[in-house]
Amino acid sequence: MSATDTSVSTAALTRRLSFLDRFLALWILLAMAAGLGLGHLVPGLDRALAALEVGGISLPIALGLLVMMYPVLAKVRYDRLDTVTRDRRLLVSSLVLNWLIGPAVMFALAWLFLPDLPEYRTGLIIVGLARCIAMVIIWNDLACGDREAAAVLVALNSVFQVLAFGALGWFYLDLLPGWLGLDTGGLDVSATQIALNVVVFLGIPLLAGYLTRRIGERRMGRDRYETVFLPRIGPWALYGLLFTVVLLFALQGGTITANPLDVVRVALPLLVYFVVMWFGSFVLGRAIGLPYDRTATLAFTAAGNNFELAIAVAIASFGVTSGQALAGVVGPLIEVPVLIGLVHVSLAWRRRLSRGAVDVRR
Template sequence: MSINTPAATPAPTGIGPFEKWLSVWVGAAILAGLLLGNLVPGLFQRLAAFEYASVNLVVAVLIWAMVYPMMVGVDFKSLRQVGAKPKGLVVTIVVNWLVKPFTMAALGVLFFEYVFADLIAPTDAEQYLAGLILLGAAPCTAMVFVWSQMTRGDPNYTLVQVSVNDVIMVFAFAPIVAMLLGVTDLVVPWMTLLLSVGLYIVIPLLAGALTRMKLGQGTRSKLEEDAAVARFSARVKPASVFGLLVTVVLLFGFQAEVILDQPLVILLIAVPLLIQSYGIFFAAYFAARAWRLPFTIAAPCALIGTSNFFELAVAVAISLFGLGSGAALATVVGVLVEVPVMLSLVAFANRTKHWFPAD
C-alpha cells in the first residue's frame, strides 16, 4: 500500500545507461584524474587557486550542477504525508541522524587513533577522521531514488523520506559536524562551515523549490506537475552527470600525487567506510524487518542511510580543510567505495524480499 497521494509519479527514478554503468564511469573518471594529475600538475594547481573565502569556485560550480537537479526533485508538499505511515520515517530519521554520524566518528577514532596508529601520522589521521565525519553526517539525497527503483520501492514514500531528510539536514548538519569535529580536537571554523551549508544545501534547496513552483504553474493536477518536473529533470540531467564526473576527475587530480605515492592510505580509509556502510544497512534493514514494514518501504529505508550525500561532504571538506587535505581525500575515497557497496546491498535486498510482509 502506498501513501495516498493524487498521483504515483515518482521523482527521477529511471535507470539509464549512466546509472547502470555508474561504477564504470566513476572508475574512468578516477583513472583520468590520476593520469592528468601526474601529467599536468600545473593545471590542477591553477584550478586550485580559483578560491574565495575558502571556497574553490570551480568545484562550487560543479557541485551546484550536481546538487540543483536533485533539489528540484524534493517536493515539500509530500511533507504533508509524513504521518500517513510513520514507521519507515522513524527508522530513517533515527538511523540517519541519531546513529550514523556517531558510529562513523567512533569507527574513525577506533581505526585512525588505535588500529592504524602505527601506519598513519597523527595529523593525517585527524584529517581522514574529519572526512569520515563529514560523510557520516550527510545522508544520501538523489541516488536514493536509483537504489529505491532498483528494489522496486514505493516511489512516493521514498520521496517523503528524502524531503524530510533534506529539511533536517539544513538544521542538523552543521551542529552535528561541529560537535563531532570538536570531539576529535580539530578546530571548527564555524563561519566556513555555515557558509558551506548555505552554499551547498540551503541555496540549492531554495533554487529547487522555486524551480518546482515555476514548473507547477499552469498545471491542473499533481500528476501534471510531477510530469513537468520529470521532463525538466531529464533535460538538466546531463549537467548533473557532467558535474559529477568532472568533479571526480578534479578531486583525484588534486590528490593524484598522494594517492600514487601512498596507495595503502586509500585501503586504510576504505576499511571503516566499508564497515560503516554494511553495518548501517543491516541495522536499518533488520529494524524494519522487526517492525514488519513492507519491503517497498524497508529496502529504501535501509539504503537511504547507507548511501552518502558525498557531493556535500566533498564540498565542505574542501571548504574547511582545503583541496589537498586528507579530509578531502577521505571524502573522495567515499565516492570510490560507495557505488560497488550499494549495488551489492541492492542485490542482497532483492534476494531477501520474502523476509518482509507484502504491501
C-alpha cells in the same frame, strides 16, 4: 509474488537506469584516472586554481559542486513532506537512524580505523553527517521499495540537513572528541565555517531546486515536469560530480601515488558502515512491523550518504588538496558497488518473505 516474477521485475527496473547511472562506479574510476593524468601533465594546475579562488575555494570546483547538487534537489516533491507523518514508525525510525545512529556509527568507525590519520578521519565523519538525498531513489526503486515514502524521506533529509549539519559537525568534530579525551592530532575544525559552507552548497541549490519545481510544475504540470524536464537536467548531477572528481584527483595525484594504502584504509570503514547501517535498519524495520517495501526504503535511506554535500563541505572548509576532500571522493566509489549488492540481498529477502506469507495462508 514468485521468484520468477521478482527477477523479471528486477531486470525491468535495471533497464530503467540510464547508461550513466548503470556504470557510475566505472565513470568515477575513469574520472580518477583522468585526474591523475591531468595532474601529471599540468604540474602548475594547483597554482592556476588558486588564482581563481574566492573565500578559500576554487571557482571551477565550486561550480562543479553546485551543478551536481541542483538536479537532485529539483527532483524532490516538497509538497509531500506531510504524507510520511501518517506512518509514525517509519518517520521516527528514519530520523533516529539518519541523524542519531548514522553519524555516531561513522564517528566510531572513523576513530577505530583511522586513529593516526586525522584528515581522512575528519573527512569520513563529515560523510557520516551528510545524509543521502540522491542515489537512494535508484537503490530504492531497484529493491522494489516504497517510492513515495523514499521521496518524502529524501525531502525531509534535504530540509533537515540545512538545520542540523552545522550543529552535528561541531558536536562530532569538536565537542565529543574533547569529552572523550581523544587526540585530534592538532587538527583545527571550524564549526562556523562548516555551517556556512552547508548553507552555501546546500542552501543555494536547495532554494534553486525548490523554486524550479514550483515554477516548473505551475507552467508545465507535474507529469511533464517529471517526465520531460527532469530527465534533461538529471545527468548534470553526474557531470558535476565527475568534473569535481577529475579536478580533485589532479590536485591529489602526488598524495595518492605516494600513499595508495591510505585510499584502502579510507575504503574499509566505509564498507563496514554501509553493511552495518543497511542490515541494522532492515532488521529494525521488520521488528517494528513495517511491510517489505517501507522496510527497504528505511534501510536504503539510512545506509546511503550525500557525498556531493560531504565533498563540498570538505573542499570549502579544508581545501581542495586536503585529506578530508579525498575521503569524500572515495565514498561514492565504494557506495555504488556495495549498495548494488545490497539491492540483490534485499530482493532475496523479499522473495523469502513472500514465500513465508504463502505458507501462512496455507
